[in-house]
Amino acid sequence: MNTSGKLFINNRRLWSWMRASVLSIGAFSIGVYYERKCHLYADVVAPGPTTTTTTLNIGTHGDDVIDSPKPSLHGSGSSNNHMAQISRFGFPSMDSLRSYRNFLLSYDRRNRIANWVLEYVTNDDLNADDYNRKGIEFREDQSFHRYFRSTNQDYKGSGYDRGHLAAAGNYRNNPEHIKETYVLSNIAPQIGRGFNRDKWNDLEKYCRRKIRELKSSSGLWICTGPLYLPQKDAVSGKKFIHYEVIGHNHVSVPTHFFKVLLYPGHNGQWFMECFLMPNQIINDKTSIHSYRVDPEIIERSAGILLFNQIPRHQLLINP
């Protein structure tokens, strides 16, 4: 045992150090708060991601801990609270994370679209006297290196819509919040008629109906993302993943999308609904409920864990 080891076996000193640590970590956070206060809401018109410091453990043992580190988010008071609320039940993963005002986003730099987007939407977000999206332009996410960004040019002439992951319609009470959802890292190539403008839109409307049914004190957590599902070759019996890429930057066109809802019931019960839809023209008469799946299917395919800080047996799934 070396000298520093002996030092800490002395319990009194250890406690003295720990006391000092606890006190001053608090002080440090307040310092950060003070420093950030000046900059945080500076760029309202073209909001980029807010500056966020995350401390995470990597490489520890125990599966659930590793695959969903709980970052401690520091930021302005209100922003911090909102991020804590969004991520209350865990992060699906920690890859290239960006925190916006109303959603958290994990980016897939190889595929040039998000891995997932996580939202927390309340009744307040939906209250609007006049809701207008006209004139809002899609813009590149400048926070990613130009090698990994998607651009409007990539989508041009591709035949695909620029489909929202965090839906613009979820933030109709604040034009700035709507604008924020137009960042291209929150956008994925979607079939337009029959999907983005129809059945997928129905699913987004369904989320808002659920929010309106909730008590005003609560909101709805939504996790949305792309999937690249394999198909079996009839002749060889082998499985292949096959998807298009568009534009100069090779933006991936997902084969499917998922959307998972989490919300509290009226008697302390929690509900989770898991939707998986093909990025195809879907017959208008098909019920969105026929696209509900077991969460494990989404989790395995997307490489993420869904709201995994709630034990799965405590959830009513696809009620």
Add this chain to the structure above:
Amino acid sequence: MNTSGKLFINNRRLWSWMRASVLSIGAFSIGVYYERKCHLYADVVAPGPTTTTTTLNIGTHGDDVIDSPKPSLHGSGSSNNHMAQISRFGFPSMDSLRSYRNFLLSYDRRNRIANWVLEYVTNDDLNADDYNRKGIEFREDQSFHRYFRSTNQDYKGSGYDRGHLAAAGNYRNNPEHIKETYVLSNIAPQIGRGFNRDKWNDLEKYCRRKIRELKSSSGLWICTGPLYLPQKDAVSGKKFIHYEVIGHNHVSVPTHFFKVLLYPGHNGQWFMECFLMPNQIINDKTSIHSYRVDPEIIERSAGILLFNQIPRHQLLINP
């Protein structure tokens, strides 16, 4: 301005708090060091990833900073130094990072194989009286959730070799270090004859030749990983990514692999060599040098940045 704002405008108090912070953050780190010391080298026989705490900034502005955060790695002294050396010129990315004794690994939970593996290999690592890999078994990486792990069963009957990313032959001076490379997160499905056992093996041997040519005080950095490159459909002109997945866990079979070497020359110059090979049978007569490419091709395709803490113009690329 609120009350806490006023509090900190008082400069003396601010400095008092900041002094306390700085002091005790140090204390906290030492506490972490003490705590970790007991566990770090506990599992030598079946080494898992060492426990590492990483502090990174996410969502800051400025491309290069965001896409290659420099984590401060804490661990035992020697492990810490080695990790610092491996990552001296930056991390290609920060997704699901694992730190092993001789390599750092970023895992792609969706594809069940690594995004990249980063090594630093010296002449010492290659010195061995008797080098023997017989009897070493491939093992699952228990540090990942079972949904995202590849297993030996996935490879069985697939027709693909379990190909090393960090090569076992780079660590022939220590049987435990060889063993460590047999973790399945360091393995990818590779064509056996004509690739893994031939041309790819030639490339690994080329790396070791380069190491032996270096001054004993220096080593070679190697970044290795899979690629999923698109192909143009002759009829539609559209581009598609198409690759096989094997086993129950759908382990991806990359279309290509890359290996990038970084090493110092004799007069202060740095060299980078970038190889990109198709996961196919390659004619034995083809020179490995015909597979050298511009680093940007690998960076864009893999979604990573290579040794980006050295300004690119200061590197002699593919000399």
